Amino acid sequence: xxxxxxxxxxxxxxxxxxxxxxxxxxxxxxxxxxxxxxxxxxxxxxxxxxxxxxxxxxxxxxxxxxxxxxxxxxxxxxxxxxxxxxxxxxxxxxxxxxxxxxxxxxxxxxxxxxxxxxxxxxxxxxxxxxxxxxxxxxxxxxxxxxxxxxxxxxxxxxxxxxxxxxxxxxxxxxxxxxxxxxxxxxxxxxxxxxxxxxxxxxxxxxxxxxxxxxxxxxxxxxxxxxxxxxxxxxxxxxxxxxxxxxxxxxxxxxxxxxxxxxxxxxxxxxxxxxxxxxxxxxxxxxxxxxxxxxxxxxxxxxxxxxxxxxxxxxxxxxxxxxxxxxxxxxxxxxxxxxxxxxxxxxxxxxxxxxxxxxxxxxxxxxxxxxxxxxxxxxxxxxxxx
Amino acid sequence: xxxxxxxxxxxxxxxxxxxxxxxxxxxxxxxxxxxxxxxxxxxxxxxxxxxxxxxxxxxxxxxxxxxxxxxxxxxxxxxxxxxxxxxxxxxxxxxxxxxxxxxx
Numbered sequence: 001x002x003x004x005x006x007x008x009x010x011x012x013x014x015x016x017x018x019x020x021x022x023x024x025x026x027x028x029x030x031x032x033x034x035x036x037x038x039x040x041x042x043x044x045x046x047x048x049x050x051x052x053x054x055x056x057x058x059x060x061x062x063x064x065x066x067x068x069x070x071x072x073x074x075x076x077x078x079x080x081x082x083x084x085x086x087x088x089x090x091x092x093x094x095x096x097x098x099x100x101x102x103x104x105x106x107x108x109x110x111x112x113x114x115x116x117x118x119x120x121x122x123x124x125x126x127x128x129x130x131x132x133x134x135x136x137x138x139x140x141x142x143x144x145x146x147x148x149x150x151x152x153x154x155x156x157x158x159x160x161x162x163x164x165x166x167x168x169x170x171x172x173x174x175x176x177x178x179x180x181x182x183x184x185x186x187x188x189x190x191x192x193x194x195x196x197x198x199x200x201x202x203x204x205x206x207x208x209x210x211x212x213x214x215x216x217x218x219x220x221x222x223x224x225x226x227x228x229x230x231x232x233x234x235x236x237x238x239x240x241x242x243x244x245x246x247x248x249x250x251x252x253x254x255x256x257x258x259x260x261x262x263x264x265x266x267x268x269x270x271x272x273x274x275x276x277x278x279x280x281x282x283x284x285x286x287x288x289x290x291x292x293x294x295x296x297x298x299x300x301x302x303x304x305x306x307x308x309x310x311x312x313x314x315x316x317x318x319x320x321x322x323x324x325x326x327x328x329x330x331x332x333x334x335x336x337x338x339x340x341x342x343x344x345x346x347x348x349x350x351x352x353x354x355x356x357x358x359x360x361x362x363x364x365x366x367x368x369x370x371x372x373x374x375x376x377x378x379x380x381x382x383x384x385x
Numbered sequence: 386x387x388x389x390x391x392x393x394x395x396x397x398x399x400x401x402x403x404x405x406x407x408x409x410x411x412x413x414x415x416x417x418x419x420x421x422x423x424x425x426x427x428x429x430x431x432x433x434x435x436x437x438x439x440x441x442x443x444x445x446x447x448x449x450x451x452x453x454x455x456x457x458x459x460x461x462x463x464x465x466x467x468x469x470x471x472x473x474x475x476x477x478x479x480x481x482x483x484x485x486x487x488x489x
Contacts, residue, residue, distance in 0.1 A: 156439030160398055160408045190482045194458050227483050239408065239439035241473070242480035245460040252400070252456060340410055343395025344422040 002176070002354055004361035005137035006144065006296075007076065010099035014144040015073035016296045016314060016361040019044050020129050022121070023070050025082035025091065026051030029107070032114050033081050036121035040129060044075070044311050046376045051084065053384035065266040065378040067094050068292030070102065074312050076132030077101035079125045081117060085109070101128060137362065142354070143177030143272065145361065148290030148298035148313065149253040150183070152283045155303025156238045159249020161320030161339040162301035167255035168350045169299065169357070170274060174257045179272045181263065181290050184281035186215050187250040189226060190243035195251060195276060199259045207262040211278040253301070265379055266292035283308050284377035287315070291376060297361060299334075307331050309368030311376050314360050317367065333366045397421040397430070397442070401457035406441040406473050408455075413442070433470040441473040453478055 006014040020043045024033035030047035037045035046069055054062050070078040070091065078100060082088050085106040095102045103124040110116040149166055151158055170180040188195055192212040196205035219226045231240040240246045260273035266289050269275045279289040287298060287310045298315040300306075305328050309315035319325050320336035334356060339345045360366060368374055396419035397407040407421050413436040418429050423444075436442045441455065447467040452459035465477045 242461040248456040
């Protein structure tokens with residue numbers, strides 16, 4: 001049974017990294033948050049640009065994501081800055097409840113002096129890093145992993161090799177008691193009946209169909225016909241004949257396990273297994289949905305190349321395009337072109353990928369981490385006041 | 386990175402047991418005998434037309450109106466009879482899900 005070495009957190013989850021997160025709740029303190037993070041060793045910085053004026057679903061999602069990111073198991077401690085003391089106090093209470101080391105600094109605390117916020121942030125951040133540096137990795141089972149599954153800048157190699165490889169890895173991880181999340185709702189269009197057929201409950205199956213129908217309707221209302229010109233001329237030239245084929249190639253990332261349920265954006269899976277998340281397809285939003293839900297790692301396939309990764313969850317870039325793998329050898333973490341060339345995804349290849357996942361979970365760096373190619377973007381859905 | 390080079394190159398890939406098409410891993414010439422893995426074994430098929438990289442060819446003859454199966458599921462319906470080794474694409478395969486572009 002494979003395992004990895006991770007950071008055992010007080011809330012029972014296990015992290016694959018141990019960084020300080022400097023989180024700005026609202027964009028008013030974004031610039032100072034970036035200055036604070038830049039002055040501290042290996043600090044991640046996430047700026048949630050929206051805050052005041054958010055209502056309804058946007059407010060719920062924002063609050064859920066802020067907590068999900070600040071309490072994330074890959075984060076040893078959180079330094080939270082913002083201009084609204086009440087909002088920060090509420091988040092602090094929640095972080096206290098899950099025993100996440102943290103400090104909150106509001107503009108009230110600094111008499112609205114941004115220089116004082118910067119100094120306080122650097123000082124408190126330094127103390128938090130000092131504290132969390134005492135953490136050590138310890139053995140952990142793969143079942144502790146929540147894996148996000150993503151594709152971007154796909155080409156024919158994605159649907160016939162890279163995504164099926166992810167599906168095999170997801171199947172194996174779930175066999176071992178782990179969790180995987182498929183998002184990008186619009187890419188289920190044409191294959192949603194098959195995802196629904198794999199659902200544990202008819203409720204979930206109905207939710208999957210409804211989520212796709214809702215997105216279709218929203219697109220139509222905005223004058224975008226998702227089915228009218230899909231597959232696109234580029235897709236057709238590349239060999240994709242129907243929307244079903246295109247979506248099956250994308251949904252192949254999810255493997256063959258039953259679908260436990262459908263998650264809202266940034267919602268934590270209540271128990272292990274394969275979950276689908278109703279979320280936008282655009283990578284920055286999609287990845288943050290997984291990470292705020294607790295995903296510690298992400299597998300992200302690309303055809304022609306796409307350097308974007310999560311800021312908080314090590315993201316393995318995967319490609320089955322031999323040219324991409326060669327040309328972008330210092331941006332692609334996992335070559336799946338052997339699956340393409342061999343016309344097969346043999347069990348030893350899946351074993352090797354799981355092994356690499358365990359290595360990254362245990363500390364091997366991905367190219368995106370080395371380059372700092374990551375960010376976190378929380379989706380918006382409606383108007384703000 | 387581990388070297389996972391396959392023992393021999395394949396010319397096409399079958400995504401699931403029960404698929405009625407294979408996808409070309411390189412441009413295939415009309416009349417070529419190509420190698421692919423199916424059911425855990427390496428087998429040979431002859432393609433009767435040129436098949437570009439990433440395009441599909443039929444593993445068996447497919448009757449008009451039959452489902453075309455890839456990834457273990459129907460990706461559409463054949464609009465004409467397709468011979469074994471024939472190119473399968475928009476000229477002889479129609480989606481069950483697509484909607485024609487509405488005139489504006």
